[in-house]
Amino acid sequence: MTSLLVGALSRGEDVPGGYAVQRFHPLPAVRDDAAERGFDVDQTNRSVVVDERVVVKWLTPPLPLPQPAPEVYAHLSAVGFTETARPYAALSARSPGGAPALVALVTAYLPDAKDGWEWCVDEAAAGRTAFAADLGRLAADLHAAMATPSPALPEPVRTARPDGAWRTRAEGALREALELTGGEDGTWLAGHADALGREIEPLARVGATPLIRIHGDLHVGQTLRWRDGYAVIDFDGNPTVAETDLFQPAARDLAQLGTSLEHVAQVAVRRRGTAPGPAARWASSSRGVLFSAYRERLDARGMRALLDDALLAPFEIEQECRELIYAAGHLPRWRYAPMGVLRARFPGAEGSPAAEPGAGGRPSAEETR
Template identity: 25%
Template structure:
């Protein structure tokens, strides 16, 4: 007996399934499943499904959970079993379809053919590389907010788990950069767009569901490369950061240069703007509000609150005219890959927790610079979370400062202006990012909280010295 696509998971099963998924962002909040939507059937047993969630504060989110229906249990899919449903003369096992190798070819096949039907459109980029429809998929385990599958080592598909109406910035920006001839991104081959109705508002619209790109072979993640450099430094207790074989500063400089070139390409393809003084004040006010909300969650922030707030006041006091453009929005070493042809930048989706309209808005490129500066600090100190040794703390500070300086110098060489020349803006963005990190670590990894708190102490001290 074939599985019935009309069989849907129960609210109870989804309520139990979602918290166990790394991509579900509502774990620390009170929430409930309010319903499901089937966007389209890809074949007789595989559907594109959405799960609608409402939180106690009234906020609503929608998550993508493609389902495959099997009429017998599959041992290899036991870890993604959503529900075993009995009724109508038989039993159906519902699994997350992205882990079923027999189902995932439907996505690459759809892009290759440019498939279109009610509810879903597979877009194919004209002139792009060929898509191997027969390649077997493997789920990448490191992904958190989305799910990525590698097909045969040649293509990679990112499936957006939290979805909303509108074009996902990751698709928009990748397409723009490829069109501009940027050598610092992987080629985009196509994407998937769905149409559905929001059951809470009754609003109907289209939204991005997935994106297919060329897979970067012989590449190393920037985060892993930086960690290796730090380990080399710690192993040589009597050497400085510029004396060890794994010195990362040259790569940090080249990454800064690549980042500046990507920013330039985005200016040329997606336009620019400026923030007047009122807009700067509004930007600073948002930072103040995030700090205010963070204080009761992270007691260690309280002693530095005035100095941190002063950084935002300095931003608000600027005369206006701050250049803005489309940016990465969530930039760190984990969003970069070092290939034989240089640095590549990944994941232009922005912070998934922010509303889509905010992630689509223009922002200062210094926000990306600040994100990377904070990432160097994390790379330097993550190995010390469980081993706070004073002599290594010194080495960590030295490594972070060396690579932060190298990144800014490389960026400035390519951009024509060193980001450190705009100190008030850069510092405000870095303080804002560190406050965000402190809240995240307090909620999810309390043992790591000392990393952003050490940065907050440094940033607060810098501000006190200026005053």
């Protein structure tokens, strides 16, 4: 039982199953027979809530180490970042082949938490944009924390010139999206491949820019609204990117978060009956609020140099290509969202369901059914 494991962790004992434990913060006291229940939010892994205070996310299957989350949790804990579900422990074990693997992550349970694909769609349907300032500050606080030295990351900021690597990565995403997207959407995409390539091309001229450990998959679905505010979760990286450098520009996170607001607008049109015009205006306004609040927060922290604004637009195009890749490999019905964004950015395309206001990010659990 998961409660037995959590009870042992809370007492500082060896846990059942012989797992190796990396601890970040002490757990609250939990009995071995504490109540537990499923937590139907994660689409990939299995999460269990114990005693309404602790969440154990069982990775299915376990992931070969190293993985980004344990190191990021250690770093954020060391620098005092609190705008996340408080991390308690990471559990690892030997796989059948003998290699170490991450088995579970143990964090605090956030009462009354709502996934961003729920609460943010509510905001879009109601036409409210004030929340975007909170998201901008949250993202800036996260990046400022990532740029603060700790024992886990003693040199958290690097300055590097990409030497064409980011352009190559983005062009690869575009090629893959073209290969995987069929039908009318595929025809439209092929017809606009040159224009999309031109949007990516500025990445070839990027100079030296700061690099930090970013979230790597920062969209509204990774931001919870809970009883005491907002929290960013799931530091597992982008599921459509393999073997990438863990240090990236802050603009990559911000670009994905911004495009996810466009995706929210798309969901509001399709699932809430929001009119396309107001949804498009909401997306534009909320993005503006998000970016302004993010820059102002970095300014206040003396870290404005972390954001290279010239990277935002090319990274947004790359992200939409990655959304198409995600749709092709995991959730075909999600294709309407990135196609909506791309069609909206290139006016003059023929109207279709995909031409609704664009809405990075992943759909809610409801959207997957």
